[in-house]
Amino acid sequence: MAKVDVRAQVRDALFARVAGPDGPRNRARIHDTAGPRWFAPDSAIQRVHGDTSMFVGGLRALLLQSLHPLAMAAVAGHSGYRGDPWGRLQRTSTFLAVTTFGTADDAERAVATVRGVHARVRGTAPDGRAYRADDPHLLTWVHIAEVDSFLRAHQRYGARPLDEAGCDRYVAEAAVVARELGVPDPPRTRAELDAALAAYWPELRGTREAREAARFLLLTPPIPWPARVPYGVLAASAVAMLPAWTRPQLRLPFVPVVEATAVRLAGRVLVKAVRWVMTAPAG
Structure with missing residues (x-):
């Protein structure tokens, strides 16, 4: 009888x-194609984006980004996150x-494709304000929100946190x-990142x-029942890293002691x- 490799399955x-039906082909193209790259193998961005802490950071980024009314209006009106959430993730x-x-x-x-999509996304938010996805202010x-979330998740849950x-x-x-995506003056240090985030707080x-x-993201995600428990840990870990003032805005609980102990431990596991x-290992 053939041995079943549950881990590999x-x-x-x-x-x-996460990667979709074209995942294996894309992975081979991304990693095996020869040629110059934007980032070296020992770069900080490859360390962060290659770590499984990105699962937590990605969910935290989506929750944080939703607090900007115009960014959320664009997502609700054009992304199809309810009808095709896995496609958007992929x-x-x-x-x-x-x-x-x-x-x-x-x-x-890839950047040119995204910029082309952004150029076509525009509309009016429920509060009457016009939005467009290629607005430099919204792109920033x-x-x-992504960089802060990815970095915080890596520093808390990554295999090799950065100094x-x-x-x-x-x-x-x-x-x-x-910058390639159209952000005119992105932060270049963690201090600049913190200052940029603080400047947006009044708009959120x-x-x-x-x-x-x-x-939808936290309570009714389209996942099989056996995955609900680990996904619940993922969701709790992401929520626990949000700023405390965002919780009532999204009607999320805030239990500091539990989040600092049980949730953090469960997230690490x-x-x-x-x-x-x-x-x-590959079979």
Whole structure:
């Protein structure tokens, strides 16, 4: 009887969810194609984006980004996150992989595709304000929310957290991609990142669309029942890293003692388990 490699099966199933049906082909192209790249193998951005802490950071980024009414209006009106949430995740993960690990030519093509999509996304928010996805102000918000979330998750759950200089390198390297996407003056250090986030706080609030997105992401995600428990740990870990003032905006609980102990421990166990699964040897 053939031996069943459960670890490899779980790895392949998880990779298929995150990367989609073209995942294996994209992975081979990204990592095996010869040519110059935007970032070196020892870069901070490759360390952060290659770690399984990104599962936590990605969910935290979506929740944080939803607090900008215009950014959330664009997502609600154009992204199809309810009808095709896995497709959106797969497109985002592929873009991150290509720009972080792929050749410069592939990265430039990926950026051009995203910029083309952004140029077509425009509309009017429920509060009557016009928005467009290529607005430099909104692009900056999306960028800094992502970078802050990815870095915080890595520092808490990553296999090899960065030192202070490494954190600054990560922010500076992420700025390379941001500039290509149309962000005019992205932060280049962690201090600049913190200042940029603080400048946006007065614009943020929990709209009905943001609260609906949070409920969808945290309570009713389209995942099989056996995955609900680990996903619940992932969700709790992401929520625990949000600023405390955002919780009532999204109608999320705030239990500091539990989050600092049980949630953080469970998050570490989960991220380590996912890391172990994703590094299963090829069959």
